[in-house]
Amino acid sequence: DIQMTQSPSTLSASVGDRVTITCRASETISHWLAWYQLKPGKAPKVLIYQASKLESGVPSRFSGSGSGTEFTLTINSLQPDDFATYFCQQYENYYSFGQGTKLEIK
């Protein structure tokens, strides 16, 4: 099984900040990685797929990078609506998820 390790588990930031979340795979997954945003009471929303491709309708302040085993999600110029939980998911070999990063208002 491919293990996904996400860091940090919690991140405090302010509106306007730039933040980065990291996801590490236990073995190479090429670029088969997605990032999701999760808000209370709502279904998870796909932000990024294939490591760096922006899902339709997702603001351009979200970006993804990486390949192999190291991946990052960057959010530029944080907006109030961005404070949520984010998690990564690999789909190279079935599926597995990172533990999530809670992005909090500082």
Add this chain to the structure above:
Amino acid sequence: EVKLVESGGGLVKPGESLRLSCVASEVSFADAWMSWVRQVPGKGLEWVGRIKSASSGGTKDYAAPVKGRFILSRDDSTKTMFLQMNSLKTEDTAVYFCVAGVLTFPLWGQGTLVSVSS
């Protein structure tokens, strides 16, 4: 509105069985690869199993912790997916989400809680 609605969760004792259902609406269900993903309260997400569309072979795949105990099935005529959970263990306690997608999961249900406790 595109929706997935789960049902069938509840409180059971270790060793007992439970059957979850997921009904889809406004979805091309027959073409959809469907999965179950679970989340232990306060913990991360864990993929449970996947059933492919009939056109993709209808293959069923399971995560190691549930293989041999859980059984996936689907009824395309009623747009319903089922998860038969047998020999339940306390560690199966989680919210179970029905999800649709081949690689990523763009569509999620609201989840149904399964509690396994003596």
